[in-house]
Amino acid sequence: MRSRLNIAILLIVCTLSHACTNPFEGVTLAFKEPIQNGRFTFYIRDYDNKFPENTSFEILGPDANLIVNTLNDEKLEINKEGNLSLALRRDISPSNDSIVHFAVRINSGENHLPFLKEFRVQSRSNYSTTSRIAHLGIIQDKTHGLYLKKGTNSHVDQNGIILINYRVSATNSWTGLDGTIETKDLSFLSHYYNENAKGFIPNAGAATQPYNEKGEKLDYSFDLQDFSGGLYLQGYSDYKEAINWTNPIELELTVHDFDKASLDLMHYNTSTGRFTHFGKKNVNTDGNRFYLNLNMDKPGYWYAGTIRALCREGVSLSVISKYSDLDIQYLTRIRDTETKAVVKTLYSNINWKNEIKVNYIPKETETFTVELYDYSNYHGGNATEPFWTSQIIKNCEESEAIMDLFKLDAPAFVDVKFVVQCPNGTEFNPESLPKEMRAQYSPAGENSWRTLTTFTPETRQVKTYKLKIGETYDFRVSTDGGVTWPYKQNDYIIENQRWQFLISADNYCI
Numbered sequence: 001m002r003s004r005l006n007i008a009i010l011l012i013v014c015t016l017s018h019a020c021t022n023p024f025e026g027v028t029l030a031f032k033e034p035i036q037n038g039r040f041t042f043y044i045r046d047y048d049n050k051f052p053e054n055t056s057f058e059i060l061g062p063d064a065n066l067i068v069n070t071l072n073d074e075k076l077e078i079n080k081e082g083n084l085s086l087a088l089r090r091d092i093s094p095s096n097d098s099i100v101h102f103a104v105r106i107n108s109g110e111n112h113l114p115f116l117k118e119f120r121v122q123s124r125s126n127y128s129t130t131s132r133i134a135h136l137g138i139i140q141d142k143t144h145g146l147y148l149k150k151g152t153n154s155h156v157d158q159n160g161i162i163l164i165n166y167r168v169s170a171t172n173s174w175t176g177l178d179g180t181i182e183t184k185d186l187s188f189l190s191h192y193y194n195e196n197a198k199g200f201i202p203n204a205g206a207a208t209q210p211y212n213e214k215g216e217k218l219d220y221s222f223d224l225q226d227f228s229g230g231l232y233l234q235g236y237s238d239y240k241e242a243i244n245w246t247n248p249i250e251l252e253l254t255v256h257d258f259d260k261a262s263l264d265l266m267h268y269n270t271s272t273g274r275f276t277h278f279g280k281k282n283v284n285t286d287g288n289r290f291y292l293n294l295n296m297d298k299p300g301y302w303y304a305g306t307i308r309a310l311c312r313e314g315v316s317l318s319v320i321s322k323y324s325d326l327d328i329q330y331l332t333r334i335r336d337t338e339t340k341a342v343v344k345t346l347y348s349n350i351n352w353k354n355e356i357k358v359n360y361i362p363k364e365t366e367t368f369t370v371e372l373y374d375y376s377n378y379h380g381g382n383a384t385e386p387f388w389t390s391q392i393i394k395n396c397e398e399s400e401a402i403m404d405l406f407k408l409d410a411p412a413f414v415d416v417k418f419v420v421q422c423p424n425g426t427e428f429n430p431e432s433l434p435k436e437m438r439a440q441y442s443p444a445g446e447n448s449w450r451t452l453t454t455f456t457p458e459t460r461q462v463k464t465y466k467l468k469i470g471e472t473y474d475f476r477v478s479t480d481g482g483v484t485w486p487y488k489q490n491d492y493i494i495e496n497q498r499w500q501f502l503i504s505a506d507n508y509c510i
Contacts, residue, residue: 034071034435039086041083042106043128044078047135047141055109060103060238062102067087070481071480079484102118114189134191142193142194148188149168150170151168153167161254163192164253167250176243187237190233190234195229197229198224207277208221212276222307222309223360224306226258226305227256228256228258228306234299260306262283266305266307311395317358318403319353320405321350326350327465328465329350330348330377333370338367356403366394370390374387376410411469414464416500429510432507438454439477440477443474474491
């Protein structure tokens with residue numbers, strides 16, 4: 001029998017000079033254990049990173065009835081922020097011999113392409129993705145959504161510029177996710193990317209372990225020096241996705257002119273996570289239009305540009321600092337010592353003895369320096385003058401160095417504690433707590449939520465550097481695994497380093 005635990009939650013800050021305040025005063029939370037494993041989360045966004053209005057979804061396939069929400073009931077919905085959280089029913093144990101087969105189709109109206117994802121689940125692993133919804137027939141600065149119809153056709157943008165010419169065979173056999181050869185009618189959709197859309201290609205088109213078109217591992221890594229354009233392609237029939245098809249789509253892909261006779265052609269397979277380099281392809285011209293001839297027999301991201309070789313070898317930096325529990329990271333730039341150009345940017349964990357590996361630097365960079373700034377991914381800071389700069393490091397060699405940051409001072413931490421107060425004569429029983437209760441925060445009024453912490457029966461106290469004493473925040477709490485956030489407190493000032501979630505309830509006492 002499922003039980004619902006009703007408690008009163010008090011979020012308080014106690015100081016020596018102020019009485020305890022209660023931002024959630026009078027709020028009663030209803031706890032119900034969320035499913036932890038076997039979850040499927042979809043962050044639904046268009047290419048402007050907005051949640052399209054009038055979005056709906058369908059659960060399809062033979063095992064659609066086994067899909068529930070994360071609280072194990074059948075109330076399935078997209079929340080106000082555009083997130084869809086699904087799960088396998090608690091009593092389902094998928095395996096190689098008992099595969100759960102279903103699909104999720106997301107629809108955002110007739111002006112958008114649908115999003116379809118098929119699943120053949122063999123374990124209770126978790127899955128999450130940003131589900132990009134393309135506007136149909138509208139350039140959204142960088143992208144254009146379109147269906148590929150049978151026969152020979154063209155697609156143009158609103159200015160009459162040809163994006164693609166293509167031919168789709170009238171008949172096609174294809175392979176499904178389970179390896180079965182199908183002959184049912186196959187439909188195709190595509191997201192066209194112009195030269196400004198590199199950020200929508202997985203890993204911005206960079207590949208650390210690429211393959212050639214024969215399926216052989218290559219001995220080099222690369223990123224994109226120039227991105228000329230590309231497209232995402234999907235073939236499907238009803239709720240099933242095709243992993244390949246017999247008759248390739250013959251397509252002329254319009255690309256940006258970088259005054260090059262040929263461009264590198266790459267492919268990213270969304271099923272295997274594999275990058276393939278197809279080598280150089282000639283750039284053809286038709287008046288002022290530049291295009292590549294492609295034969296596409298599989299779905300995924302097809303894209304063109306000029307690759308730049310990267311060195312897999314690099315330097316390992318061992319951190320010396322006064323911290324061992326920082327949950328914020330610091331801006332780090334890799335700078336070419338000859339050109340002074342920044343060739344790579346990352347955020348680094350600077351806890352004591354952490355190893356920072358700096359590799360996959362362009363081979364054309366012979367030597368470089370590593371610069372760390374007193375600028376964190378939570379509080380900002382000084383991104384102009386580096387706090388620490390390494391000695392000159394030779395590229396494409398394995399080496400070691402010390403990153404001495406002992407003089408760097410992080411912001412003061414805030415101690416966040418989950419406390420249960422029990423009536424006299426009883427004591428707290430940790431096993432009675434829900435498996436998780438998530439807390440998020442945002443700078444006051446900005447509605448830009450970030451994770452603060454997740455309390456569990458085993459972890460009821462954390463030390464965080466994400467909050468800044470003296471700053472004003474909005475807070476919210478979820479007890480259903482982050483599906484809904486019904487409990488909020490706005491304009492709350494962090495006055496000192498002690499902050500408690502204080503719960504008073506008999507439910508957790510014995």
